[in-house]
Amino acid sequence: MKAGAQPSSVVIVGAGQGGYQTAASLRELGYPGRITLISAEDALPYERPPLSKAYLKGQADFEQLWLRPVTYYVRQSIDLVAGTVREIDPAARTVRLADGSEYDYGHLVLATGARPRTLDVPGAGLRGVHTLRTAQDALSLRASLAAARRTVVVGAGFIGLEFAAVARESGGEVTVVETLDRPLARAVSTRTAEHFTRLHRRMGTQMLFGRRVAALHGNSRSDVTAVELADGRRLPADLVLIGVGVTPRTELAEAAGLPVNGGITVDSRLLTGDPRISAIGDCAAFPQVRSGNLLRLESVQNAVGHARLVAERLTGVHSAYDELPWFWSDQFSTTLQIAGLAEEHDTQVVLGDDPDAFSVLLFHGRELRAVESVNRPRDHMAARRLLDRGVELSPDDATTPGFTLKAHLASRQGVSAAVR
Amino acid sequence: MPKITYVAVDGTERSLDVPLGTSVMRGAVVNDIDGIVAQCGGNAQCATCHVYVDETTIDKLDPARQNEDDLLDFTASPRRPTSRLSCQLEVTSALDGLIVHLPERQN
Numbered sequence: 389m390k391a392g393a394q395p396s397s398v399v400i401v402g403a404g405q406g407g408y409q410t411a412a413s414l415r416e417l418g419y420p421g422r423i424t425l426i427s428a429e430d431a432l433p434y435e436r437p438p439l440s441k442a443y444l445k446g447q448a449d450f451e452q453l454w455l456r457p458v459t460y461y462v463r464q465s466i467d468l469v470a471g472t473v474r475e476i477d478p479a480a481r482t483v484r485l486a487d488g489s490e491y492d493y494g495h496l497v498l499a500t501g502a503r504p505r506t507l508d509v510p511g512a513g514l515r516g517v518h519t520l521r522t523a524q525d526a527l528s529l530r531a532s533l534a535a536a537r538r539t540v541v542v543g544a545g546f547i548g549l550e551f552a553a554v555a556r557e558s559g560g561e562v563t564v565v566e567t568l569d570r571p572l573a574r575a576v577s578t579r580t581a582e583h584f585t586r587l588h589r590r591m592g593t594q595m596l597f598g599r600r601v602a603a604l605h606g607n608s609r610s611d612v613t614a615v616e617l618a619d620g621r622r623l624p625a626d627l628v629l630i631g632v633g634v635t636p637r638t639e640l641a642e643a644a645g646l647p648v649n650g651g652i653t654v655d656s657r658l659l660t661g662d663p664r665i666s667a668i669g670d671c672a673a674f675p676q677v678r679s680g681n682l683l684r685l686e687s688v689q690n691a692v693g694h695a696r697l698v699a700e701r702l703t704g705v706h707s708a709y710d711e712l713p714w715f716w717s718d719q720f721s722t723t724l725q726i727a728g729l730a731e732e733h734d735t736q737v738v739l740g741d742d743p744d745a746f747s748v749l750l751f752h753g754r755e756l757r758a759v760e761s762v763n764r765p766r767d768h769m770a771a772r773r774l775l776d777r778g779v780e781l782s783p784d785d786a787t788t789p790g791f792t793l794k795a796h797l798a799s800r801q802g803v804s805a806a807v808r
Numbered sequence: 809m810p811k812i813t814y815v816a817v818d819g820t821e822r823s824l825d826v827p828l829g830t831s832v833m834r835g836a837v838v839n840d841i842d843g844i845v846a847q848c849g850g851n852a853q854c855a856t857c858h859v860y861v862d863e864t865t866i867d868k869l870d871p872a873r874q875n876e877d878d879l880l881d882f883t884a885s886p887r888r889p890t891s892r893l894s895c896q897l898e899v900t901s902a903l904d905g906l907i908v909h910l911p912e913r914q915n
């Protein structure tokens with residue numbers, strides 16, 4: 389830790405979860421300079437997770453997604469600017485917006501997030517074909533969903549499955565098409581993936597794996613009518629959600645000559661190649677402390693954790709980013725919670741014999757790497773603390789009769805310090 | 809609308825009408841009250857919406873469910889017997905007059 393000179397002004401590009409949090413944390417830490425938060429979405433910063441959950445179901449108004457009301461930004465002297473940054477000039481230390489206005493920065497934070505990938509097949513531009521990233525997207529999906537009879541979801545990732553669950557609950561027929569042989573393939577173990585396949589099937593959704601979409605077909609009014617698979621099969625559809633992942637928004641950084649490698653490349657302090665520019669959240673590829681591998685994560689925890697680290701650095705506290713990743717997803721009445729990262733694992737231990745409530749402990753060798761909990765919030769919270777503190781736990785411990793994560797944590801940490 | 813009073817660490821009080829069906833957390837956020845972070849947006853994932861319910865009004869609440877209870881072990885300010893997660897306190901007419909104290913820290 390060492391004190392550094394504070395920049396006189398901070399400009400933040402992107403007012404999503406990470407951008408908002410950078411501004412908020414800077415003020416919390418007493419940063420006195422000018423803060424400009426630039427948003428391409430003409431709205432107050434809001435939360436995205438409800439876009440595929442409560443908001444999509446119509447259970448929440450947009451105001452309920454706001455991270456803070458407008459009075460907050462006024463009170464904290466955070467200048468919210470509506471506009472899209474088109475260019476960074478690192479030499480002059482300015483950003484230029486689409487409307488030509490320019491802002492000088494002492495430090496620049498790129499929190500540009502990601503955009504949904506689209507399908508490179510004929511018909512991808514038909515009406516009724518959607519992606520889901522913004523409140524605007526959710527609003528138009530909400531309207532389409534009310535009238536849709538047959539929905540096809542392309543991609544069985546988190547957004548695809550969360551959307552599929554809401555679509556199914558709203559009463560129509562739903563089919564999920566996935567190229568790989570299981571859902572959530574990059575994110576969870578086979579055991580957890582199987583659970584979600586079963587859950588969606590049980591709720592009446594058709595789950596098709598190992599199938600690729602070849603084309604989308606429409607009628608004379610350009611409304612989508614069917615999804616054609618590579619094997620020739622046609623699935624009738626009046627609503628299609630493309631949930632095939634996202635691309636980090638790196639174009640500004642690239643044009644400014646900053647290194648990009650599957651995300652804006654940053655060091656362990658989240659600095660880009662330019663010491664006056666940081667990148668955080670969904671758009672940033674940062675080194676994992678243990679392996680040094682570049683990692684890009686898409687989660688609230690990651691965006692918030694990154695934002696806080698940058699705010700600390702700008703106010704004088706330097707440290708390497710090493711927060712435990714965690715994530716949640718809600719589908720029907722099931723909550724999945726993940727603590728840690730299990731890119732690599734060779735052993736798994738399942739806790740709980742209820743098929744609808746269990747935790748999967750993923751080990752690499754004798755080391756616990758991640759815990760996936762399905763409807764077992766208590767396990768998740770204990771796992772977060774175990775992994776965060778590096779409390780030892782072997783596969784043998786975990787298979788001892790009567791083992792629970794919470795009791796293990798308590799026995800290793802002392803009851804009062806960890807869990808009451 | 810039920811009236812809920814939020815007491816800051818420095819003793820400053822604000823009493824607000826909070827709409828039925830929302831939460832004690834939302835009431836604070838929407839009205840720009842400092843001291844509640846609510847990072848997970850009310851999903852019972854983050855424990856950054858921790859409040860201490862005033863002893864005199866604790867009877868207005870049902871006991872915490874398992875999920876909330878588990879998370880309360882992870883608050884940044886110490887857990888006390890009156891600790892609750894404000895996002896899990898749904899505003900009903902029974903909550904009228906509830907007083908909550910904001911903790912020192914949320915994260």
Ligand SMILES: Cc1cc2nc3c(=O)[nH]c(=O)nc-3n(C[C@H](O)[C@H](O)[C@H](O)COP(=O)(O)OP(=O)(O)OC[C@H]3O[C@@H](n4cnc5c(N)ncnc54)[C@H](O)[C@@H]3O)c2cc1C
Pocket residue numbers: 401402403404405406407426427428429435436437438439440471472473474499500501502520521522547637640668669670671685686687688689691714715716717718
């Ligand atoms: C539907 C949905 C559901 C999700 N559910 C969960 C969940 O359950 N749990 C979880 O942990 N995470 C979830 N996430 C992920 C989480 O929301 C993201 O990881 C998080 O929002 C990332 O924050 P960010 O600040 O990096 O990017 P974002 O929140 O995407 O913000 C980026 C902002 O930058 C703006 N921007 C980009 N370029 C420019 C420019 N040149 N000029 C000005 N502005 C610009 C964009 O318009 C956008 O508003 C979900 C995401 C979505 C879309």
Ligand code: FES
Pocket residue numbers: 833845846847848849850851852853854855856857879893894895896
């Ligand atoms: S807002 Fe996250 S637990 Fe209440």
